Amino acid sequence: MKRIGLIVNPIAGMGGRVGLKGTDGPAALEQARALGATPLSGERARQALAVLRERLGDDLLLLAAPGPMGADIAESLGIATRVPPSPDRGRGAGGEGEDGKTARRQDGEKEGDLLPSPAVGRGAGGEGCTSSADTQTAVAAILAEGVDLLLFAGGDGTARDVYAAAGTGPPVLGIPTGVKMHSAVYATTPRAAGEAAAAFLTAAKPQLRESEVMDIDEEAFRQGRLSARLFGYLMVPYQRTLVQSLKSGSTSGEADLTGIATDIAERMRDGALWIIGPGTTTRAIAARLGVPKTLLGVDLYSRGELVASDATEQTILRHLDGVPAHIVVTPIGGQGYLFGRGNQQFSPEVIRRVDKSNIVVVSTLAKLTGLAGAPLLVDTGDPTLDAELAGYMRVVTGFRQESVQRVL
Amino acid sequence: MTRLRNFHAARWDEPLILDKGTPGERGYIPPAVDAGIAAAVPNPGSLIPEEMRRSEPPRLPELAQPQVLRHFLRLSQMTLGCHVTPDASLGTCTMKYSPQVNEHLTRMPEMSDLHPLQDDATTQGMLKIIYDFERMLCEISGMDAFTFQPAGGSTAIFINACIIRAYHRDRGELEQRNEIISTAFSHPIDCAAPSVAGFRVITLMPGPNGYPDLDALKAVVSERTAGLMMTNPEDTGIFNPYVKEFTRIVHEAGGLCAYDQANANGILGMTRARDTGFDLCQFNLHKTFSVPHGSTGGSCGAGGCTAELAKYLPSPMVVFDGERYSWDYDRPDSVGKSRSFHGNLQAVLRSYAWVMAHGAEGLRAVAETAVLNNNYLKSMLEEIPGIDILYDSPGHRLQEVRYSWQPLLDETGVNTEDVRRRITDFGLQGYFTSHHPVIVPEPMTLEPSESWSKSDLEEYGAALTQIDQEARTDPEFVKSSPHASSVHRIHEEAIDSPDQWAMTWRGWKRKYGEERVHSA
Structure with a gap:
């Protein structure tokens, strides 16, 4: 019997068709409703579950959040469903500072740097509205009972809440229903989510990979400013296409990472300052050198030793004085952003001081081909610099292996 | 309307041969040694050094001849071979018909009894075939010399990478020139071979037309460039029309250019490696030149190069002094050997016979027919709603196409692996999906060579059309396939x-x- 957690953010995606940037916060939701927005999330979750039931038959128990947050949909499909009791009604209401979350906090994750949580307090949105706290409470309740996979339907706000409650551990997969979907934790379509979930649950060797949870500040975005942050990583099922293993030789993500890390670590023993951006790919480099690395922050190294951890723009600029330097960055999965998403510490001044020729881009080939031909993107906040960075850039994809990518 | 076959594969409950037989059972008992030989070599076992001698006999299966024959015939019935079905589907492998008469040639005692250490005076016929066939490949490619020692295409490409390394080493530039440029739709060996040879490899990704932009190449060419190693047409069946520009740019930077010609079946007699600026190339005799594929034993990667680079080719080479053919071992600059003795010379004999049977006009007709067949199949597949064809702006392709079943997956949940299994239910070969990296999603690579008839191609197209329809009415049926094969599902x-x-x-x-x- 496969145990699948289900949590649906019923209001996710409502802002999209009426031109809002999202539905974080009760005011935005009210506005969306006033503009005639209707819930979409439930129907999309139903599509994914229908596929899952087709593939797994009766070998399925859903542990669903109550009512429109999951149980209603599951029951309408006739799938065996159980609603775990909420362990603590008050828990998770604010996210920040809660015991549960602190315990799961990644090394080096910064509290002060986070955007305000989209949490608006229990029921603050009025009848039919669910809040960030509801999501976190429900996730905690579902995980407490143990699941093989947690499915959530929502967008980046929901992904953040799931991450806040689940951390980087249990297998989680997103059914895409939100307006903002900058995170790399969703399947491409609801149907594909059902397929991927079924494949993961029936695989002899199920595979997971850390995938980015990103979010932007909606209020700033509505005012025309894009302010994106990397919040952390969820463990997402990774269906390594069998295509690759049948004839073309295997390229496990792990082997690719080791190759990239070895390649860069070899170069990092010189006298230059190495400024390493966030991400799992770059973390592998530090692991190769046997030095600490913050997952979400920018860290500085010299001669293979840590110089500064979780550096701000100012810290980087201070260390840049009079020494040759390299920046190592990896594109955000599924989007291709090199600068301006989750690594704003690389300010235009930092990038200019280091110089374009000293930027080292690293990425697994799987991440690059996942961009489906789309270019890498830069959004430093300085259009002149963005234009200078455009063109073609080398990307280190393995040990002494590079690829060439267009940058826009 | 093409009729699809009512098919079911043979299904024998056949154990592994190592699980069969009875101790002491024999398939063949060799005759006793002649008295004269026994007198001359009284103890042949002593010729083997003691540390290499077995203390006990190997545990081989012990079976009589009929049981052995029956076993392998049953296995052959359970595995579709290209002699029982049109193998139009193993794209990039050029599964063409291997004329049976050439099999008879290689089994003639004049060939099968040859020993590589025989005196050259006793092997003049075979040496002449090697020498003449080298001249033929030089004519076909524009190169000046060929080796037939590599026993596969990858080995020949590795030899090319070694030659590039030796060339720069002899010029004192190897330390500086440590980068080889390749393309993403080239065969993976064009990255792997230079990597093993110690180079850093830079891969150009496809642009909007399926081949890399010239600007991408210009962006990475430098004084560090050792060479370019690429396939053309690539595995999309698209010929890079700027290939002469590519080789010119790399030459101007001081690099060499090596052409992976495993996909040569669509360009025979149309274009030549040398004429598009390459210094090195390779042909797979077991693809383009009709030698049977399989088991990695009988194949041959013919490696060619310019006169300037010929001194680096593996040793020995066949030479002719106007009267006599011989093996030349005095090759101090050679990159070494790629295979024991002379490689698989049966492949050279088969290819020689195949080229002689076709003539120059015939070789061009091979390419024309292969391209026509491919585009006929493509015209049928364009009508299948679940198939997408990426980079389709030029319309026609050369010898193969990498199709995508992504629309079918999006609409029905049936993916290319499901289709690949299902097609065996029609008595047709499962197809090749894609080399690494997988850029075309849900890929299917088909290459109908010149060997298959119009109705063969229509049968393949009709089967894929039907599977697309099945996926829309009963996706589970396709996903749970095969239903008519000897083995249901392989893990x-x-x-x-x-x-x-x-x-x-x-x-x-x-x-x-x-x-x-x-x-x-």
């Missing part, structure tokens, strides 16, 4: 798992012991 994940795979009988016994279960 492909084991291919990836060192704990599960077993390459040898010894490995099988070690990993599965006596508790192993015969899969149905």
Whole structure:
């Protein structure tokens, strides 16, 4: 019997068709409703579950959040469903500072740097509205009972809440229903989510990979400013296409990472300052050198030793004085952003001081081909610099292996 | 309307041959040694150094001839071979018909009894065939010399990477020139071979037309460039029309250019490696030149180069002094050997016979027919709603196409692996999906060579059309296929798992012991 957690953010995606940037916060939701927005999330979750039931038959128990947050949909499909009791009604209401979350906090994750949580307090949105706290409470309740996979339907706000409650551990997969979907934790379509979930649950060797949870500040975005942050990583099922293993030789993500890390670590023993951006790919480099690395922050190294951890723009600029330097960055999965998403510490001044020729881009080939031909993107906040960075850039994809990518 | 066959594969409950037989059972008992020989070599075992002698006989299966014959015929019935079905589907492998008459040639005692250490005076016929066939490949490619020693295409490409290395080493530039440029739709060996040879490899990704932009090449060419190693047409069947610009730019930077011609079936007699600026190239005799594929034993990667680079080719080479052919071992600049003795010369004999049977006009007709067949099949597949064809702006392709079943997956949940299994239910070969990296999603690579008839191609197209329809009405039926094959489902994940795979009988016994279960 496969145990699948289900949590649906019923209001996710409502802002999209009426031109809002999202539905974080009760005011935005009210506005969306006033503009005639209707819930979409439930129907999309139903599509994914229908596929899952087709593939797994009766070998399925859903542990669903109550009512429109999951149980209603599951029951309408006739799938065996159980609603775990909420362990603590008050828990998770604010996210920040809660015991549960602190315990799961990644090394080096910064509290002060986070955007305000989209949490608006229990029921603050009025009848039919669910809040960030509801999501976190429900996730905690579902995980407490143990699941093989947690499915959530929502967008980046929901992904953040799931991450806040689940951390980087249990297998989680997103059914895409939100307006903002900058995170790399969703399947491409609801149907594909059902397929991927079924494949993961029936695989002899199920595979997971850390995938980015990103979010932007909606209020700033509505005012025309894009302010994106990397919040952390969820463990997402990774269906390594069998295509690759049948004839073309295997390229496990792990082997690719080791190759990239070895390649860069070899170069990092010189006298230059190495400024390493966030991400799992770059973390592998530090692991190769046997030095600490913050997952979400920018860290500085010299001669293979840590110089500064979780550096701000100012810290980087201070260390840049009079020494040759390299920046190592990896594109955000599924989007291709090199600068301006989750690594704003690389300010235009930092990038200019280091110089374009000293930027080292690293990425697994799987991440690059996942961009489906789309270019890498830069959004430093300085259009002149963005234009200078455009063109073609080398990307280190393995040990002494590079690829060439267009940058826009 | 093409009729699809009512088919079911043979299904024998056949154990492994190592599980069969009876101790002491024999298939063949050799005659006693002649008295004269026994007198001259009284103790032949002593010729083997003691540390290499077995203390006990190998544990081989012990079976009589009819049981052996029956076993392998049953296996052959359970595996579709290209002599029972049109193998239009193993794209990039050029599965063409291997004329049976050439099999008879290689079994003639004049060939099968040759020994590589025979005196040249006794092998003049074979040496002449090698020498003449080298001249033919030079004419076909524009190159000046060829080796037939590599026993596969990858080995020939590795030799090319070694020649590039030797060339720069002799010029004192190897330390500086440590980068080889390749393209993403080239065969993976064009990255792997230079990598093994010690180079850093830079891969150009496809642009909007399926081949890399010239600007991408310009962006990475530098004083560090050692060379360019690429396939053309690539595995999309698209010929890079700027290839002469590519080779010019690399030459101007001081690099050499090596042409992977495993996809030569669409360009025979149309274009030549040398004429598009390449210094090195390779042909797979077991693809383009009709030699049977399989088991990695009988193939041949013919490696060609310019006169300037010929001194680096593996040793020995056949030379002719106007009267006599001989093996030349005095090659101090050679990159070394790629195979014991002379490689697989049966492949050279078959290819020689095949080229002689076709003539120059015939070789061009091979390419024209292969391209026509491919585009005829493509015209049928364009009508299938679940198939997408990326980079389709030029319209026609050369010898193959990498199709995408992504629309079918999006609409029905049926993916390319499902289609690939289902097509065997029609008595047709499962197809090749894609080389690494997988850029075309849900890929299917088909290459109908010149060998298959119009109705063969229509049968393949009709089967794919039907599978697309089945996916829309009963996706589970396609996903649970094959239904008419000798084996229902193979657990492909084991291919990836060192704990599960077993390459040898010894490995099988070690990993599965006596508790192993015969899969149905």
